Each structure stands twice: as structure tokens, then as C-alpha cells.
Amino acid sequence: MRRLLTVLVLAVPLAVAAQAPAVTVDVDRFQLDNGLDVILHRDASVPTVTVNTWYHVGSGREAPGRTGFAHLFEHLMFEGSGHVPEGAIDTWLEEAGGGANGSTTRDRTNYTTDAATNGLELALYLDADRMASLLDAMSPESVDGQRDVVKNERRQSYENRPYGLAFSVLGQTLYPASHPYHWPTIGSMDDLSAASYDDVVDFFRTYYTPNNASVVVAGDIDLDETRALVQKWYGSIPSGPEPPLQPIATPTLDREHRLVLEDAVQLPRLYLAWHAPAAYAPADAAMQALAGVLAGGKNSRLYRRLVYELEIAQDVSAFQDGDLHSGTFYVVATARPGHTLDEIEAVIAEELAAVRSEAPDGRELARVVNGVEASFLDGLETVDGFRGKADQLNAYLFFTGTPDFFEEDLGRFRALSPRDLTDAAMTFLTDRRVALSIVPEGAAELALTGSETAVPLF
Numbered sequence: 094m095r096r097l098l099t100v101l102v103l104a105v106p107l108a109v110a111a112q113a114p115a116v117t118v119d120v121d122r123f124q125l126d127n128g129l130d131v132i133l134h135r136d137a138s139v140p141t142v143t144v145n146t147w148y149h150v151g152s153g154r155e156a157p158g159r160t161g162f163a164h165l166f167e168h169l170m171f172e173g174s175g176h177v178p179e180g181a182i183d184t185w186l187e188e189a190g191g192g193a194n195g196s197t198t199r200d201r202t203n204y205t206t207d208a209a210t211n212g213l214e215l216a217l218y219l220d221a222d223r224m225a226s227l228l229d230a231m232s233p234e235s236v237d238g239q240r241d242v243v244k245n246e247r248r249q250s251y252e253n254r255p256y257g258l259a260f261s262v263l264g265q266t267l268y269p270a271s272h273p274y275h276w277p278t279i280g281s282m283d284d285l286s287a288a289s290y291d292d293v294v295d296f297f298r299t300y301y302t303p304n305n306a307s308v309v310v311a312g313d314i315d316l317d318e319t320r321a322l323v324q325k326w327y328g329s330i331p332s333g334p335e336p337p338l339q340p341i342a343t344p345t346l347d348r349e350h351r352l353v354l355e356d357a358v359q360l361p362r363l364y365l366a367w368h369a370p371a372a373y374a375p376a377d378a379a380m381q382a383l384a385g386v387l388a389g390g391k392n393s394r395l396y397r398r399l400v401y402e403l404e405i406a407q408d409v410s411a412f413q414d415g416d417l418h419s420g421t422f423y424v425v426a427t428a429r430p431g432h433t434l435d436e437i438e439a440v441i442a443e444e445l446a447a448v449r450s451e452a453p454d455g456r457e458l459a460r461v462v463n464g465v466e467a468s469f470l471d472g473l474e475t476v477d478g479f480r481g482k483a484d485q486l487n488a489y490l491f492f493t494g495t496p497d498f499f500e501e502d503l504g505r506f507r508a509l510s511p512r513d514l515t516d517a518a519m520t521f522l523t524d525r526r527v528a529l530s531i532v533p534e535g536a537a538e539l540a541l542t543g544s545e546t547a548v549p550l551f
Contacts, residue, residue: 116473116499118482126371127332128304131323132486132496134311136476141191142312144477145483146218146224150300152280153273153418154339155201159288159366160500161243161280162296163195168239170204171195173427174219175226179235189215196479200417201491203484207477210313214322221326224306228297230467234291240285247279253299255358256531262354262547267421268344273332274419302333307490311476311483316336319399339417344368346525352547353530353540355530359538360407362427363434365441369422369521372415373492375508378505379517380413380422385461386514387411387424387444392460394444403440405432421523434530434541449518452511465506468530472500527542 121133151163173179186192189212195204206216251257261277268275308327310319346368370377388395388411399406409426426437430472474482488496529547530540537546 116470116503117500118473118486118495118497118499120486120497121320122495123320123330124405125303125324127328127330129327129330130307131309131311131320131327131488132311132490133314133316133323134309134476134486135314135316136311136481136482137313139475140210141477142210142213142216142310142314142485143408143478143481144207144213144220145309145311145477145487146204146206146220147307147487147489148202148301149200149305150171150202151198151200152276152278153416154336155273155276155280155296156298157270158284159292159296160276160284160287162293164279165239165243165285165288165293166297166301167195167197167202167204168242168417169231169235170227172225172235172239173230175229176222176384177219177230179230185215185219186212187236191216193219194479198416199274199278203479203487205477205479205484213310213312213314213319214326217326220308221330224301224327225330227301228294231294236290236293239286244277244282244285247282247285247334251277251279256356256362258354258356258550259362259364259529259531261550262352263364263421263527264355265528265548265550266350266352267346267366267368267521268419272344273339273341274344274416279363288341300332303327303330305336305365305488309483309486309496311481311486322467334360338401344419346527349524350527351530351541351544352527353532353537353544354547355534355537356531358531358533360427360430361434361530361532361536362425363437363441364527364531364543365424365438366396366527366529367422367521367523367525369413369420370415371418371420373502373505374415374420376513376520377413377415377420379509379513380420380521381465382458382461382509383445383448383514383517384411384413384422385464386448386457389461394448395426396442398440398444399426399437403436405429405436407438423519426537433539438528438541445518445522448515449522450515452515455511458509458511458514462506462509467501469503 101298123131189208191208206220208216247395265275369380388409395409399409407427407429411424414421472480476483486496490496530544532539
């Protein structure tokens, strides 16, 4: 009887998933003559609108010696444009009940402009004007000003933040110097200092063009009226050159790299990193689910053993980070006082060996998939910001070529079997990895046994 009840409990999530209605988001997609991809989505549940623009350029489009440009433009794009004075973007949007923000990754730069419904044309105007005439307002002085802001941000977020250099070291070790994921998105201090004004202008003219961008307009909109407004404000912007082709070899590691970095920290922390699938590639969903089984919440395997039972770690996390050309899988754990990273690594090794040799049980997978689905549906409740539908539509278009990929995305997780997670672990979580120990200054002996001093930072 107990076995039967277990079978019935495990069957419930599958039955619910089978009966759940398909997740669809109605979109009106078209392309302007200048190559700009446009996606409209009406959601009148709240009287707000958002204009979400993706430029298909991030730090991965930069070149050695010329890094940090994409992130620099994330800042410059808020400084004003040909017909928008410096500081007016924030002032005008606040008066319209909205605001603006932006972010940069290895693969793209996005901008979101939000407003009350009656601020739609203002949001479109502001976004289109910086695409059309940013260079008219840009000067060597404005570039130098934002260059200094970015340098200060790098100091705050990297050099002066505890453990802040971890992902820079991991990236430059996982990827060779010729690979565009080798350097951090924020760029290096030397490259930011060395960049000339003409270098920055050339970068803008190459990548910040309508034919290298996509715009999502979502919210409480009239589709016909919005289509006309998009044509009005973006239609006359000339196309730019086709961005150069970017042949990128698949990165590999031939062995484990054990590195140690001394930092102004109190407790040692271990970072394990492996090459993993790109975003939306086969096994990307399996690796995301595996991260949840290993360290997703207090019932996960690593949290239960490291933090709760053995009490040798302060915290532990695992996550799959898929980019356009590749991905990285991370396990990160901080030692408790009196315990070592060798202790922690031994337990992680045991749990990875266990998941490679035997598939997780159905209950573990159901817990993770249910959490993914809950978070997924929560994201459908809003259109603005970086977790709303507008940004997700742009992400799906960029990574899959299909803006309404919602049902297919969720289906990747609903279709997973426990064996898929074991297969993914056997394929990707091998001995070829980077093991980085960050330890207090002067305490290199607290690193994993056999660690070497980290290479000079990019």
C-alpha cells in the first residue's frame, strides 16, 4: 500500500502537466525596411507599457585589447541623444510614471523603457532617438566621463568586493585568450583607458543599428496604433553594415585546473566550473534541473549534506549559465570556520559520483520541475522589467528565432526524465574543470590541495 501511494504521488505532477493548457503569448511580429525586428504584445491587465530593446552585441563581440565597449554603451545610452538633453530621459519618464534601465551580457545589451499607458509614444521616441542620433550628443568628454564611471563600477563590483574576481578568473581559465568569453563583460582597466574616441564611435556604428536589434512593445497598447508609432519613430533610421561574422570554436579543457586566489575575505570559498550546453541547446534544461537537485533549496543533496548534516559549509549553490555559444555549470560553496575546502570538495565529489551512477528519483525531479514551472508562470504576470514577458520575448527571439517559445521552453522541463539528468552529469561533469579556491590573504594553505596561484587577472 505504501509503494502504491508513492507511485500515485509521483504521478500527480505528470498528470497535471498533461492536462495543463498550452502557454501561449499572442504576438504581432513584423520587420521594418531597415531590418529592425518588432514584436507587439497586448496585455491590458495593468495600464502600463514597456519598450524593450535588444541590441545583438555584448562583450562577446569585442576583441582582445578592445574590451568593455558594450558595457560602456549601456551607460552612454542613458546620457542623452541628438534631441534629448542630458538627464532628460529620467526626468521625462518620471513625469510619465515610468523609468528606464539596461544591462549587458556576453551576447546582448538590453534596454527597458517603462511608462503609464499614455506615455507610450514618449517611450518609443526616447528609445528610437538614441538609436538614430546618440553620436550627435556624444563627445570625447562624455565618453571619458562614463569611462570613469565604468572604471569605478569595476572597482566596486570586482576588485573591492569580496570574492568579486572569481568569475573573471574562471572565465579566463575556461576560455582561451582568442575566445570572446575569455574576458569579463565590464572589460579590463587597461582596455578602457586605451580606447580612443574613434574606437568607441566605430563600435557604435557597427553594432547599434536597426538591423542588429529587436524591439518589443508590450502592455496596454492598441496594436494598429502602436505599429504606426513604431514606423513613425524607427522607420527612417538607416540600416548599418552587417555585423562581421564571428567564427567561434567550441572551448575545451584537457585537464583540471586547480587555482588559488587570495582576497580580502574571512572564509575560504570553492568554485567548481565546467563547460556546459549553450542556452536552449540539448541538455541545457537537464543541467538546470540537475543544479536544482544538487543545490536548489534546503532539501537538495548538497545543501542537506554540507550545510545541515555535516555542518562544514556556510552555504552552497549550483547553477547552469547558458550563453549563445557555450555554457558553464557552477557549484559554489563557502566553508564554515574550522573546516576546509578539501572536506567540502570530497562531499561534492561523492554526490556528483552518485548522480552519475544512479538517476535521481522521481520525487526529486518533480520538486525541481514544479519550482521551474512556478517561477515560469510568475514571470508571465508582468510585461516590464528584466523578468517580464517583453524581455522574455526578446530573449526567445534572440536565442531560438521564435518569440513565442513559452510552451516549448516549459516543455523542455516537463519532458525530462531522471535518466536525462544522469546522462547530462556523465557528459559534462567530468574531471576536466576549473577548481578555484578564494582564501583570506596570506592563507594560501587553505586552498584545495594541489592548487596553483591564479593567472594574472584580465
